[in-house]
Amino acid sequence: MKSWSLAMNLLEHTLIILLLLVGLLNSRVLKGVWWWIVGIILLLAFVSPVYPISLPWDWIAGIAIPLLFWYAANSLINSRLQEETKVADFVLWGLMALVITLMLWKAGGFPIVAALLFSLLISSIVWRAAEDERKPSYLGQIGPLMLAYLLAEIAPLVEAPDRYHIALIGGAVLGSLTGFIAVHISDRLPAGWKRNFFSIGQGYFAYVIGLLTGFSGVAASITSIVVYVAYGARRGLWETGVVQPLPMNNRPLFAAAVAALAFFAWQTHIPLTPNLLLDLFLGLGIVVAAIWIGRLVHTTTFREDRSFINIVVRAGFLLAPTLLLWPRQILLEPEPLLIAFVAAVATTYAAHIGLTPLLNLYQTLNEAKIQTKGGAYRFNALLVKDLMVTDAQKTTPDTKVQVLIDLFVEGNECIPVVDKENQPVGMVTEEELFLKETRIPRSGLTYTALFCEQVFPEELAEVYVEKSKKVVAADIMVEVVPWVLPENRVSEAIQMMVNLNRKCLVVTSKNPKFGGKFLGLITRSQIIRFISEEKILDSQPAGPINSESRQRS
Incomplete structure (x- = not known):
């Protein structure tokens, strides 16, 4: 015993x-x-303990x-x-x-x-x-x-x-x-x-x-x-x-x-x-x-x-x-x-x-709580793939800022950056193309920067022309890319946009860290447009939501 x-x-x-x-x-x-x-510590197991506890x-x-x-x-x-x-x-x-x-x-x-x-x-x-x-x-x-x-x-x-x-x-x-x-x-x-x-x-x-x-x-x-x-x-x-x-x-x-x-x-x-x-x-x-x-x-x-x-x-x-x-x-x-x-x-x-x-x-339980006087939101049947922009504009890490500016002028809200294998590696928004308050690491100090370099507001016009010819997407992109799957519900995407304060989310085949490919975007403006066009808040009973894929106009 x-x-x-x-x-x-x-x-x-x-x-x-x-x-x-x-x-x-x-x-x-x-x-x-x-x-x-750690290796030396493991050797202690073969030495008799002085005081067994x-x-x-x-x-x-x-x-x-x-x-x-x-x-x-x-x-x-x-x-x-x-x-x-x-x-x-x-x-x-x-x-x-x-x-x-x-x-x-x-x-x-x-x-x-x-x-x-x-x-x-x-x-x-x-x-x-x-x-x-x-x-x-x-x-x-x-x-x-x-x-x-x-x-x-x-x-x-x-x-x-x-x-x-x-x-x-x-x-x-x-x-x-x-x-x-x-x-x-x-x-x-x-x-x-x-x-x-x-x-x-x-x-x-x-x-x-x-x-x-x-x-x-x-x-x-x-x-x-x-x-x-x-x-x-x-x-x-x-x-x-x-x-x-x-x-x-x-x-x-x-x-x-x-x-x-x-x-x-x-x-x-x-x-x-x-x-x-x-x-x-x-x-x-x-x-x-x-x-x-x-x-x-x-x-x-x-x-x-x-x-x-x-x-x-x-x-x-x-x-x-x-x-x-x-x-x-x-x-x-x-x-x-x-x-x-x-x-x-x-x-x-x-x-x-x-x-x-x-x-x-869990998501269904959350959606059951979302109601208005005119009736419930009809997002239960709507998936990201039903609303995603499949022909969304994307770019590569070596794209010059001048090219990115033209893309934003065309009306893009955000531009995903993908590598040669079509995997998302970053995101560029209009915020990255303008002056930003940048924090000095390990201090409470901040400075005004353009493309990660200190610039005073009065120098903006002069510096912008010069820098935009040299700086590329990889220099300014945000490397953290919020993503969703096509099978996720639109209500989940909305929740992520609210929590992360983002205008758009990348749609991928799976987690980008594990080889997920870029499939498209789902944007805040596209969701608002859909709600307006489909009259989601109509108080009268309605049939199933039309789930035809929405292409970027």
Whole structure:
């Protein structure tokens, strides 16, 4: 009994170490000397602790998991925006898991089922460490979710596995409601530390309420954060298009996470044995071979345009502690791993098929509140593709300002800037062609500028003629491009225009960060013209809105 208790204690240390590593590997702060610091810290796990300390793991899980879920939520959402995962990725992921299974079964002597489940966990977290954070896949999300479920809910996993699915569903429903309400509260908060604090806090709130109601706190927290990020982005909660906050990109929080990693590594003691070293050597060999093969067959994760050494190092940082620290006694009981794997897959699949309908439901609830004395706005059936300007004027980064001026004289409200692959890279409006108050970085001082250079108003005419012949679109464009999809509702586009104070939005095939192509524009004037022409506010009952595409006149 004592040995099992020690094994469980070691498992909890290992889980929190791996979760912290997943979060640290996603941070932009992890550069240069920080790699060496984290590597040295991991070596503490093989040095006997001087003063073993008993820890309240329920509290630790409650503090760590919602914070780290911000990255898991972003990855789940961004995975939905990627192109379908290549067959080669699935095959390679499965082969890597299969070979590791055989290694653990034959060399380690573990039961085949436990070896298979453990290898699936290893393959997923290795995949997560190796993949480009801008192009995540579902294959890399399963492992970190398994770690969270095991750390926070191992007791209900073992004690009541037959009722755990009810706890998962209840937690997801609770999280969906929490995220929806939190977005509307955030809308009323000023951008800055108050909104960021509330954003993180709502994830903790969902986690606590999930536990208090007997549901899954992990499912409630991850669902709440996923809904908050996805629904908030759709409503234009973040003007720059970058979801905030990103906790691990904050240097003090990053340093605190590294300190926590050092503490837990110091509290973990695993004497290195020949068998463990053999497992590590074979495991690293399998992973390196998988990465090499993946580059040969052009998988999405192991692309040739990324450094081979960098991919191997990132994968090794998660593989080594997983193989060396995971208590082997726990692997003799595969039930917790099995239930955690099913829960992680269910969470990922639910995000894939359920998030879009859920967001549409939220939008419908919002539209139900928009009424006038003459009747309801009839935007329910109107999509962006019904109103978008498909032949909108666009330009390239090397277009001279003189040319842009002519385009605005023709009546364009804004001009998207696209690259050679027709992907939006910026936006130019009339504001960029006139004097602007520009702030000096890291100070409260401002100056009057034209095309990013200081100019006094009395010099405008003289300087304008000279500068307009030299300055190009890339020099003055706003690089943050608000975008919508053709399938989004016009009411969503209107909400984004209001929140971001924009006259027009770019319509793309998908998120521009993931290769979305420029399809057209939806503008404020076009919406006003449509309302006027179609008499949307007519008090008499009306039939369906004419959904013929509107071309720019």
